[in-house]
Amino acid sequence: MVEFLVHVAIMACLYGLLSLSLNLQVGFAGLVNFGQVILFGCGTYGAAIAFSHQLGPVAGIALGIVFAVIVAAAFARLGRNLGADYWGIATLAVAEVLRILANNEAWLAGGAQGVGGIPLLFGDMPRPMGPLMTLGLCVALLLAAWWLCQRLTTSRYGLALKLMREEPQLAASLGYDLAALKTQTLMVAAVLAAASGFVFAHYITFVGPDQLVSSETFLIWAMVIIGGSGNHLGAIVGAILMQFLFAFVPFVKDALGLPSEHVAAMRLTLVGGGLLAFLIWRTQGLIPEHVGGKQNG
Amino acid sequence: MADAVLTAERVAKAFGAHKVLSDVRFRIGTDEIVGLLGPNGSGKSTLLNIVSGFSHSDAGEILFLGNSIAGMPSHKIARQGLVRTFQLPSMPHRMTVREVLCAGSRDGAGLLDAFSGKGGDDAEADELIEQFALAPVAHLPASSLSGGQKKLLSIAVALRTQPKLLCLDEPTAGVHPQLRGRMVELLKAFSKRGVAMLVVEHDMHFIRELCGRCIVLDRGEIIADCAPRELTKNERVVEAYLGKSVARQKVSA
Numbered sequence: 001m002v003e004f005l006v007h008v009a010i011m012a013c014l015y016g017l018l019s020l021s022l023n024l025q026v027g028f029a030g031l032v033n034f035g036q037v038i039l040f041g042c043g044t045y046g047a048a049i050a051f052s053h054q055l056g057p058v059a060g061i062a063l064g065i066v067f068a069v070i071v072a073a074a075f076a077r078l079g080r081n082l083g084a085d086y087w088g089i090a091t092l093a094v095a096e097v098l099r100i101l102a103n104n105e106a107w108l109a110g111g112a113q114g115v116g117g118i119p120l121l122f123g124d125m126p127r128p129m130g131p132l133m134t135l136g137l138c139v140a141l142l143l144a145a146w147w148l149c150q151r152l153t154t155s156r157y158g159l160a161l162k163l164m165r166e167e168p169q170l171a172a173s174l175g176y177d178l179a180a181l182k183t184q185t186l187m188v189a190a191v192l193a194a195a196s197g198f199v200f201a202h203y204i205t206f207v208g209p210d211q212l213v214s215s216e217t218f219l220i221w222a223m224v225i226i227g228g229s230g231n232h233l234g235a236i237v238g239a240i241l242m243q244f245l246f247a248f249v250p251f252v253k254d255a256l257g258l259p260s261e262h263v264a265a266m267r268l269t270l271v272g273g274g275l276l277a278f279l280i281w282r283t284q285g286l287i288p289e290h291v292g293g294k295q296n297g
Numbered sequence: 298m299a300d301a302v303l304t305a306e307r308v309a310k311a312f313g314a315h316k317v318l319s320d321v322r323f324r325i326g327t328d329e330i331v332g333l334l335g336p337n338g339s340g341k342s343t344l345l346n347i348v349s350g351f352s353h354s355d356a357g358e359i360l361f362l363g364n365s366i367a368g369m370p371s372h373k374i375a376r377q378g379l380v381r382t383f384q385l386p387s388m389p390h391r392m393t394v395r396e397v398l399c400a401g402s403r404d405g406a407g408l409l410d411a412f413s414g415k416g417g418d419d420a421e422a423d424e425l426i427e428q429f430a431l432a433p434v435a436h437l438p439a440s441s442l443s444g445g446q447k448k449l450l451s452i453a454v455a456l457r458t459q460p461k462l463l464c465l466d467e468p469t470a471g472v473h474p475q476l477r478g479r480m481v482e483l484l485k486a487f488s489k490r491g492v493a494m495l496v497v498e499h500d501m502h503f504i505r506e507l508c509g510r511c512i513v514l515d516r517g518e519i520i521a522d523c524a525p526r527e528l529t530k531n532e533r534v535v536e537a538y539l540g541k542s543v544a545r546q547k548v549s550a
Contacts, residue, residue, distance in 0.1 A: 151411050151412060152408070155405075155406075155411035156400070156402075156403075156404075156410065157406055157411045158411070159396055159399055159400040160403070160406045162391065162392050162400075163392065163397070163400045165389075166389035166391065167387055167388065170383075170387070170388075170451075170454075171400075172351075172372045172375070173349065173371060173375055173383070174375055174380065174400070174401055174403070174458055175375035175376040175380075175403055175458060176403065176406075177372050177373075178372070184408050188408075291392065291393060291438055292396060
């Protein structure tokens with residue numbers, strides 16, 4: 001049971017990183033990114049490509065970050081000529097194109113077969129120390145990401161992001177370069193997502209295109225919306241809550257005597273139902289954005 | 298007249314076959330407050346949009362402090378010191394009045410500044426809050442202000458950027474008459490500190506109190522460039538506002 005809880009906690013931390021990354025984009029900068037999963041994929045494929053070429057984990061994380069920054073720059077470039085909603089659709093399309101590319105190009109990282117046998121980060125440690133060390137790394141990463149996001153959004157830079165989010169015309173009239181602000185935010189968020197993907201690849205030990213389906217993006221969106229868009233703590237709480245609810249779905253299934261194939265449907269219902277419920281009854285999420293923080297100067 | 302802060306030369310703009318501005322030429326000195334008048338549809342807002350980079354002219358040249366700004370994006374023009382307000386100021390829901398004013402200064406608003414501790418207290422924002430009588434609402438979401446207060450906030454945040462030329466689009470629309478007097482005093486005080494102004498306005502009383510000179514547009518052409526008191530003696534101006542027959546009667550009287 002402890003190992004199961006450690007596993008759920010590791011996954012919650014990794015999704016927490018993704019949720020923080022998306023929250024920085026949509027919650028603070030107003031960037032409606034529907035291609036979030038591909039930024040995560042940059043990290044997983046960085047690890048997979050480095051492993052395939054016997055380059056080691058340092059090269060893996062470096063590759064993942066480089067891929068993520070390139071995709072973020074491409075997303076930002078797309079955004080210069082598109083409205084926010086059209087840009088969101090374009091990011092979804094780009095993410096799907098890249099997933100299909102990864103699925104069909106065997107030379108890239110095994111194509112549809114993916115890459116297996118990626119070493120655990122703490123594989124030489126006996127159980128349960130290995131998973132516990134991984135959990136420690138994930139918690140440290142999540143705290144570092146939270147600190148980074150908090151620092152960015154409680155500064156004047158954060159005020160610029162919020163002004164861009166709500167009144168882009170006013171922000172431009174005051175001299176803010178909206179294209180630069182969007183590019184910077186996307187790149188920071190991309191690095192956070194890639195870090196999550198890299199650790200995920202070395203934890204699950206397998207990387208494949210099926211991990212990059214768009215439903216993953218909408219799961220991360222659900223975490224942000226349910227937790228509280230525009231609040232870092234809310235984004236983390238949303239991720240942890242959703243992950244633990246997902247983990248306990250099989251137990252609920254057993255208690256109700258339902259067949260196993262109902263597990264996936266119940267999880268999907270949780271995401272869709274949760275999203276709908278919060279969008280209708282509590283749009284600000286569990287922990288709403290705080291208007292007028294302690295540092296506004 | 299002092300050196301020119303803004304010079305427009307032969308500016309023209311058309312939307313399809315409809316000419317909105319034709320051969321518009323004017324200059325604004327560094328110590329001036331100039332009113333920009335004209336009936337609805339005369340091209341005032343289009344001219345303001347072109348000057349501030351929110352639209353681009355089809356022809357002509359615009360010089361700001363001697364440098365060409367024609368075709369330049371709005372944020373770059375604002376960074377040079379030409380800042381504008383909008384006719385219908387829209388304010389953020391999830392930012393307080395004080396936060397909006399603090400965001401008016403880009404000093405310390407860079408990505409790396411977030412880690413250097415720059416941009417802490419903002420005494421200038423607090424001073425503007427006091428001057429524009431926004432202290433009682435400083436902690437409220439900016440979108441919750443009344444129309445008049447939003448106008449005041451939009452002027453205050455534009456002044457927070459320390460502009461060299463401030464372009465105001467109908468600053469008194471929706472503002473309480475008592476506040477208009479206060480606004481005239483404040484704008485004159487900032488003018489004395491070296492902020493030139495171009496004011497689009499319909500309120501003639503406000504224009505007479507504030508501006509030393511007026512430019513009048515009609516159907517995209519400048520029909521008058523004179524002191525506010527001379528406007529009623531100008532047949533073309535009266536005609537533009539009241540029609541030909543009334544203009545003849547008024548001017549001859």
